[in-house]
Structures are given as structure tokens and as C-alpha cells.
Amino acid sequence: MESLTWVDGALEIIDQTQLPDHSLTLRLTSVADLREAIATLRLRGAPALGLAGAWGTALACREAGSPLDSRYPERVRGLALELARARPTAVNLAWGVEQVLASLSGLEPGRWTAEACVTAARLHEADRAAGRAMSAAGADLLHAGGRYLTHCNAGPLATSGVGTALGVLLEGHRRGLDFEVLVDETRPLLQGARLTTLELQQAGIRVRLITDSMAAFAMQRLGVDGVFIGADRIALNGDTANKIGSYGLALAAKAHGVPFRVVAPLSTIDGQCPDGRAIPIEERDAAELLGYGPLRWAPAGTAAWNPAFDVVPAELIQDIVTEQGLLSAPFPGAIRKALAEPAIRTRTVQGVQDEV
Amino acid sequence: MESLTWVDGALEIIDQTQLPDHSLTLRLTSVADLREAIATLRLRGAPALGLAGAWGTALACREAGSPLDSRYPERVRGLALELARARPTAVNLAWGVEQVLASLSGLEPGRWTAEACVTAARLHEADRAAGRAMSAAGADLLHAGGRYLTHCNAGPLATSGVGTALGVLLEGHRRGLDFEVLVDETRPLLQGARLTTLELQQAGIRVRLITDSMAAFAMQRLGVDGVFIGADRIALNGDTANKIGSYGLALAAKAHGVPFRVVAPLSTIDGQCPDGRAIPIEERDAAELLGYGPLRWAPAGTAAWNPAFDVVPAELIQDIVTEQGLLSAPFPGAIRKALAEPAIRTRTVQGVQDEV
Numbered sequence: 001m002e003s004l005t006w007v008d009g010a011l012e013i014i015d016q017t018q019l020p021d022h023s024l025t026l027r028l029t030s031v032a033d034l035r036e037a038i039a040t041l042r043l044r045g046a047p048a049l050g051l052a053g054a055w056g057t058a059l060a061c062r063e064a065g066s067p068l069d070s071r072y073p074e075r076v077r078g079l080a081l082e083l084a085r086a087r088p089t090a091v092n093l094a095w096g097v098e099q100v101l102a103s104l105s106g107l108e109p110g111r112w113t114a115e116a117c118v119t120a121a122r123l124h125e126a127d128r129a130a131g132r133a134m135s136a137a138g139a140d141l142l143h144a145g146g147r148y149l150t151h152c153n154a155g156p157l158a159t160s161g162v163g164t165a166l167g168v169l170l171e172g173h174r175r176g177l178d179f180e181v182l183v184d185e186t187r188p189l190l191q192g193a194r195l196t197t198l199e200l201q202q203a204g205i206r207v208r209l210i211t212d213s214m215a216a217f218a219m220q221r222l223g224v225d226g227v228f229i230g231a232d233r234i235a236l237n238g239d240t241a242n243k244i245g246s247y248g249l250a251l252a253a254k255a256h257g258v259p260f261r262v263v264a265p266l267s268t269i270d271g272q273c274p275d276g277r278a279i280p281i282e283e284r285d286a287a288e289l290l291g292y293g294p295l296r297w298a299p300a301g302t303a304a305w306n307p308a309f310d311v312v313p314a315e316l317i318q319d320i321v322t323e324q325g326l327l328s329a330p331f332p333g334a335i336r337k338a339l340a341e342p343a344i345r346t347r348t349v350q351g352v353q354d355e356v
Numbered sequence: 357m358e359s360l361t362w363v364d365g366a367l368e369i370i371d372q373t374q375l376p377d378h379s380l381t382l383r384l385t386s387v388a389d390l391r392e393a394i395a396t397l398r399l400r401g402a403p404a405l406g407l408a409g410a411w412g413t414a415l416a417c418r419e420a421g422s423p424l425d426s427r428y429p430e431r432v433r434g435l436a437l438e439l440a441r442a443r444p445t446a447v448n449l450a451w452g453v454e455q456v457l458a459s460l461s462g463l464e465p466g467r468w469t470a471e472a473c474v475t476a477a478r479l480h481e482a483d484r485a486a487g488r489a490m491s492a493a494g495a496d497l498l499h500a501g502g503r504y505l506t507h508c509n510a511g512p513l514a515t516s517g518v519g520t521a522l523g524v525l526l527e528g529h530r531r532g533l534d535f536e537v538l539v540d541e542t543r544p545l546l547q548g549a550r551l552t553t554l555e556l557q558q559a560g561i562r563v564r565l566i567t568d569s570m571a572a573f574a575m576q577r578l579g580v581d582g583v584f585i586g587a588d589r590i591a592l593n594g595d596t597a598n599k600i601g602s603y604g605l606a607l608a609a610k611a612h613g614v615p616f617r618v619v620a621p622l623s624t625i626d627g628q629c630p631d632g633r634a635i636p637i638e639e640r641d642a643a644e645l646l647g648y649g650p651l652r653w654a655p656a657g658t659a660a661w662n663p664a665f666d667v668v669p670a671e672l673i674q675d676i677v678t679e680q681g682l683l684s685a686p687f688p689g690a691i692r693k694a695l696a697e698p699a700i701r702t703r704t705v706q707g708v709q710d711e712v
């Protein structure tokens with residue numbers, strides 16, 4: 001399954017809200033369609049959102065009217081920023097927009113659409129390569145007979161390739177290691193129960209589904225050899241925003257001496273963000289907590305608090321697995337050094353982020 | 357709402373699996389009916405299960421055939437033991453059976469049914485009184501403007517009166533304190549989302565529903581002044597079995613310096629159980645994790661691990677609120693002393709438990 005593909009001038013995505021029951025491909029031809037798909041989580045996962053930002057900027061170039069019009073650059077930027085605001089926490093979305101806008105700088109507007117597609121395609125391929133590199137680095141941390149735990153979905157559906165946290169597990173399996181994976185169901189939108197189980201089982205990996213509330217007890221009673229999660233935004237000190245529940249999971253891992261690892265491309269690091277307190281946390285509609293899909297189980301009108309992400313403090317993280325290998329504590333230095341590497345250069349996204 | 361009532365020779369219960377949408381009363385006239393209602397969680401909550409064990413033993417006396425038959429006592433005991441085995445973790449169920457069987461000792465079988473009803477009614481009233489006493493002791497720990505968090509359902513539906521953990525909150529509200537309660541939804545069976553929200557909102561208490569995975573982040577971002585939970589079995593060292601998720605919640609509370617309190621009658625203490633490792637943990641059907649009610653969201657055939665309870669180590673518990681007041685660390689001594697009090701005497705349940 002490919003989470004998103006550029007086909008004949010449109011972005012084709014799998015509607016992830018319909019999985020695992022229906023594999024439905026949507027063809028998105030406008031920024032507004034793409035924005036809706038992101039806001040409703042039809043397309044999700046931080047690295048995939050980065051590519052959506054990039055391809056969406058190409059869509060913006062196409063639908064902003066005539067490049068001969070003097071207001072064309074402003075219109076492109078306006079549409080792209082609107083897209084970047086679709087979800088606030090994953091830095092990758094704004095990063096993808098910024099990468100493409102930066103590549104247009106100095107070019108005559110008539111060439112923008114074509115150039116945006118070239119840049120987006122390059123980022124798309126870089127994301128695949130980053131996935132392969134992260135998976136290889138992370139799989140070295142696995143051992144046969146182990147039991148690993150993951151939260152939410154950080155697999156192929158969340159990226160363009162093998163995924164981040166799941167990429168590590170898929171690569172370990174490909175190397176012939178036999179291990180079990182405990183999958184947190186990940187309320188409220190159940191990405192673990194619906195998507196991660198699907199991706200791991202299709203690969204032939206042994207899986208047991210648990211509720212999010214069982215993870216600590218699993219560490220106590222079953223034993224867990226490592227936790228791997230993805231990330232939506234990493235601050236310069238290593239604090240990591242990821243799907244709600246990651247923080248409690250990290251506290252439980254700490255209490256049991258279980259290594260807790262974040263797997264994410266360097267594009268997830270926000271060069272403008274000093275620490276976790278500066279990461280904006282998306283709060284979603286209370287209705288998501290009152291039931292699921294067509295089913296409502298809480299009394300009508302019940303109030304809810306629904307943060308979509310939380311922040312894992314750097315001191316609870318053992319390593320951050322990136323396409324440049326493992327970053328380990330103390331993180332501020334390791335992160336600064338990684339960002340300075342020219343090989344796979346990450347950029348700050350100040351231009352777009354300041355306005356988002 | 358009364359979770360269970362003895363009416364004209366039958367046990368009437370509210371079917372808690374139908375709440376909050378339907379308030380359906382079931383009239384149970386046989387041990388088999390009651391056993392089914394307990395196994396499927398139509399009737400649940402440790403103190404309520406204690407009363408179900410007691411009233412169920414009265415049903416056993418009535419349906420065991422003629423008291424003139426020499427095999428009658430053995431049949432009563434067989435039926436009662438079958439009932440006590442319906443769920444393994446809550447000690448109260450076996451305790452209720454044992455209390456009634458003990459009260460029949462030495463009586464001629466022809467008087468057993470009547471005597472069993474008298475004993476069950478006495479336990480029923482004692483449970484109400486214990487609820488009032490626990491609520492009063494616990495409410496002294498609340499303050500106006502506070503924010504408290506609870507897990508699963510430990511209210512009137514789980515007992516015969518005001519409840520345990522929710523009894524504390526209800527009493528605080530009755531005293532005029534204004535505070536907010538965060539309610540863990542409590543996957544997989546959603547007792548928090550369905551029952552606790554209902555009971556607290558009906559009382560006029562401000563409630564916000566959260567997923568179990570949000571509790572740690574709520575402590576970090578919103579601030580929480582105390583956690584109150586019920587208990588299904590307390591070991592002599594203070595280790596406490598309660599609904600799955602309690603352990604992770606206690607770890608998060610410890611990390612944030614939030615007082616974590618267990619509210620339970622002394623009948624929840626298992627005089628035969630030295631520590632948490634000796635508490636049997638019920639594992640339920642994997643199907644409960646693949647969806648909810650008529651809805652299935654995980655891929656068909658997905659394996660799951662589904663422990664219904666976990667164990668909170670005594671060192672994570674600040675106090676145990678009982679009908680005799682607060683028991684505080686070091687728990688082994690405090691518990692031994694409480695059990696020695698003649699006022700509301702708890703019994704060991706060795707007779708029934710050994711066979712269960």
C-alpha cells in the first residue's frame with residue numbers, strides 16, 4: 001500500500017479512515033480537497049504530511065490563476081499556507097510547503113508548477129531513502145525472541161516507504177529475526193488497531209493487540225524489550241511530540257528500564273523550537289471521544305478533553321533513530337551536530353511556521 | 357439507580373452493558389442466570405459482586421432440591437462455588453458466598469433459604485453503611501477548585517450505595533465543593549465513558565471525558581490534584597488489583613507527585629493473599645479488543661492480550677480509604693490492625709477460595 005502517489009497531475013491517497021475494511025483510493029486535485037483529507041486524517045503520519053505539503057504546494061501553483069498576473073506569487077503562498085495550517089503539531093507539513101516554496105525562489109512564475117513537482121518528487125524519493133536508512137539503523141537494536149511495543153501507526157501508511165518505527169520492525173523481520181510486537185490500539189482514532197496490526201500482519205510479523213492502558217502491565221507481566229514510536233515534532237533539546245499516549249508509555253518504560261526509542265527523519269526536528277513547551281498541541285473535537293464511527297457510547301453532551309498529541313521529555317528517550325543513525329543523550333549537542341551535516345540537509349521552516 | 361435489589365424472591369439488576377442508552381432491569385431467579393450476568397458484566401463492581409455472591413447463595417439454597425435430601429448441603433455448596441468462579445479477580449464475590457455459607461453452619465437445611473436471605477440483607481445494609489463511611493473519610497481529602505481523576509466505574513452502579521471512589525466525589529459535591537473530574541474512558545468495556553460520566557453528571561458534577569492514554573498528559577498540562585480508584589482485591593501488603601490501566605495511571609501519578617488513592621471496603625482485602633503476585637488476573641476474550649459492541653475495527657483474526665485487571669504495587673498508593681478511615685503506609689501493619697478490629701469484621705475466605 002502506498003499512502004500517497006502523484007499520478008497524472010493529482011495526488012492519489014488511500015483513505016486511511018476506511019481501513020482495514022475498505023481500501024479506497026481518493027484522487028485529490030485541489031488544495032481544498034487535500035486540506036480536508038489531512039484535517040480528517042484520511043492522510044496522516046508526519047513524514048507523509050511532509051510530502052502532502054510538498055505536493056500540495058504544486059497543486060497551489062497550478063490553481064493560483066495565471067502566472068502572468070502580478071498577484072500570482074502571493075496567491076500561491078496564500079494557498080500553501082492554508083494547507084500548512086490544516087494540522088498544527090506535525091512540523092513536517094509546514095516543512096514540505098517551505099521546501100517547495102524555497103525551490104521556487106528566483107524562478108519566473110510560469111515555471112513554478114513544473115519546478116514544484118520536481119522538488120516534491122525529490123523530497124518523495126528522499127523520504128523513501130530516509131526510511132530505508134532509519135530502518136537499517138533501528139533494526140540493529142532488535143534481537144531474536146524479543147518483544148517490542150509500538151503506539152499509533154508509524155509504518156508505510158504514515159510515510160512514503162517502509163515507515164519509521166514500523167520500518168525498523170519490518171526490516172528486523174526481513175533480516176530473519178523472530179519477535180513479537182505488542183500494538184497499542186491508540187484511542188481515540190485507533191490507528192494502532194486498524195493500521196499497524198494490518199501492516200505488521202501482512203508482513204508476517206507476530207502481533208498482539210492491546211489497549212493503551214495495558215502497556216504498563218505488559219512491561220510488568222510479559223516483559224518488553226523495547227518501545228519504538230514515530231514523532232510529529234522534535235524540539236532542539238530532544239523533547240518529542242507524538243500521538244497522545246506516548247508520554248504515559250514513556251513513563252512506564254522508564255519505570256521498567258525498557259529502552260524507549262523515537263524513529264524519525266531529521267525533517268521532524270524543528271530548528272525553531274527550543275523545547276517541548278513550544279510545540280503547539282492540536283486539540284480535536286470532543287465528539288471523537290464519545291464513541292467511534294457510527295457508534296456513540298458516552299451520554300449525549302458529555303464534555304471531553306481531546307489533545308491529539310503529547311510531549312515525551314527528552315530524558316525519557318534512549319535514542320532518536322534517524323537517517324543519519326542514532327542520536328543519543330545528551331540530545332541538544334547530538335541534534336545540533338546532525339542538523340549541521342550537509343548530506344541530508346534539514347531546514348528550519350521559519351518562513352512558513354511564523355505565519356502558521 | 358440501584359445496581360441490584362432483592363425483590364420478591366429474585367435479584368433485580370440493571371443491565372450495565374446497555375447503559376447509558378437503555379436502562380433495562382433484569383430479574384434473575386437462578387444461579388445460572390446470575391452467573392451469566394456476572395460473566396458478561398451486566399452486573400459488575402467489586403462490592404456489588406460481593407452482594408451478588410451473597411444473594412446468589414440464597415438462590416442456590418432454593419434451587420438445590422429438597423432440604424430433606426442428604427445431598428442438599430453438598431448441592432448448595434456446589435452451586436455457590438460455581439457462582440464464585442464466575443470471575444476470578446474480585447475477591448468480594450467469593451467473600452459474599454463464604455459469608456452466607458458460614459451463616460448456615462449448624463442450621464437445619466430446611467431453614468437455609470430463609471437464613472441466607474437474612475444474611476445477604478445484612479451484608480447489603482453493611483455495604484451501604486461502608487459506602488457512607490468511606491465517602492465521608494475520602495471527601496475530607498478534597499478541596500474546592502480541585503481537579504480529580506478516576507478510572508473505570510466505582511460508583512453506585514458498582515456497589516449498593518454511593519459507591520467507593522465515586523462515593524468520595526459525590527460526597528464532596530454534596531458538601532458544596534466545586535471541582536472537576538477527569539474520567540478515563542476505560543477501554544475495552546468503557547465503564548468510565550458509559551457509567552462514570554452518567555453517574556457524575558446526574559449528580560451535577562463537572563466532568564471531562566479523556567482516553568486512558570491522556571491521563572499522564574493531563575497531569576503534566578492541566579494539573580491533577582488526586583486520583584481515586586476502587587479495588588477488586590487488596591493483598592495484605594497493600595498491593596491492589598483493579599481495572600486494567602490502574603497500574604499505568606499510578607506510575608504517571610507517582611511521576612507527577614499526584615496522590616493516588618484506593619477507596620474500598622475492608623471486604624476487598626484478601627486475608628490469604630500476601631502480595632500482588634498471588635492475585636489471579638482474569639484474561640478475557642480477545643474479541644473485546646477488536647471493536648466495541650456491533651462494531652469491529654481491527655483486521656479479522658488479529659490476536660490480542662486482554663487482562664481485565666492489573667496490580668498497583670503498594671508503594672505507588674498514598675492511602676487506602678476504608679469504612680474505618682484511611683489506611684496509610686506502611687500498609688502491612690495498617691491492614692493487619694484494621695482486620696483485627698471487631699467493629700466491621702472482615703473474614704478470610706479460605707474455605708471458598710481454596711476451591712475456587
